[in-house]
Amino acid sequence: MWEPEATVVKSISGVGGALVEFEPGTGVVFAAAIALAVVHLLAGGLRAIDRVPRSGWLSFGGGISVAYVFVHLFPELEERGEILEESDVFVAAFFEHHVYLVALAGFAVFYGLERLVTRSQQDDTSFEISLPDAGVFWIHIGSFALYNGIIGYLLHDRAGPTATVLFAVAMGVHFVVNDSSLREDHEHRYHDVGRWVLSSAVVVGAAIGAFFEVGEALVAVLVAFLAGGIILNVIKEELPENFESRWWAFAAGAVGYTAVLLLV
Template identity: 50%
Template sequence: MESLLLASFVAAFVLATVHVFAGRLRRLNRLPRSRWLSMAGGVSVAYVFVHLLPELARGQAVMEGSDIWVLSYLEHHVYLLALLGLASFYGLERLIKEHRRHLPEHAESHAGVFWLHIAAFAIYNGLIGYLLIQGENSSLTTLVLYCVAMGLHFLVNDFALQNDHKGLFRRRGRWFLAAMPLAGWTLGLATEISELAVSALTAFVGGSIILNVLKEELPEERDSRFSAFLLGSVGYSVLLLSFQGN
């Protein structure tokens, strides 16, 4: 148990370093979109569909047995929470893109818009760090698979946020986001939540991941690499399924 706890801390530290050092990989931040970022997005989506969605199915059974009237009222509550995560970040993305449309190409975002965006991703990163301990990572294997998928996802998010906020993100935002997986891990160490709450958080994070990956892959101007995205998603799916079979 202690070794798994230590491994989860190492995983939180690794996730934190992604935001610290991602800016040095400037060759990835170009058009047409780097095939490495497309592959990273494919890995993240594969993790959601092959690992998290089955967890959501189990979480649905937990919620259906709940005595909480709000949850018993909703027929597919866990999937609605995933939809809420997706819709929340979609609405935020539309706000940011509308804001950028009225700014010169290389101008930094206004402070209020910037901190709203960063605050949303800070909570998101904190939840991902929290689930390192409180989630379904009951073995070193599942913990490593989670860390790899979320680390690559953070890399995709980092370049998206740099494109949105320019130097303001590099100077301030990335440090704040880097601290949040460790903050979430610490909170997870200090508190314990019910299986119902874990299912709810997992659902919200899963829906958010899907939106945050696809919003970077789908726009035509990104000129994304479908072959790299497919390789990442298929390859990581095979890896996940091989470990699930053991």
């Protein structure tokens, strides 16, 4: 469970954040960020995760990701809301009451992206937005780069090395699921360019977090947006019948990782 940590900072007036000194867990954070980056670079070589019928390992990884959201991220939002409730900053007070709407926004944004990609592949002329394949690719990859950057930044926000590792494991298996989907959507473009962009985004996010700490309100927004995005990106892979998802593998991942999170 997330807990606030005391951090030595150098304040910057008027910026809404602070430069931070390196903490003892910084090495763990960067090791985790590099490991997550490597996942995107190597996931395509995992022959065991065929798309159809869907590999049980992908469903198992999806269960782990969803378990982390419900057991850690959503309760974390509740705790952050209590902290924001005491803040005199209007924006912080607003998010104390609406932070779950941000999670809904994250869900909706990635749902919209999925619809954009699907419609572009079907050449549906009735769709309101007409973009070339390259444009769809960069919108999709750019959105996931932001997503990965948030994950890299939030590695610094975990309550100690153990919590950082648990977060990294959940996001690592989630990256495998995302990688499989993006590779299917964009094929050689993703392999040649996309995976490198997403790998770099995680490390860049971690680097930003090493030097700059944003306020509690913005961190709450990042966590909420990420939670909504994870739920959509996992569920969209599990529900389509043509993927022949493995419900038992999904349930095993969710139950198993829930037990780990509750016991550690």
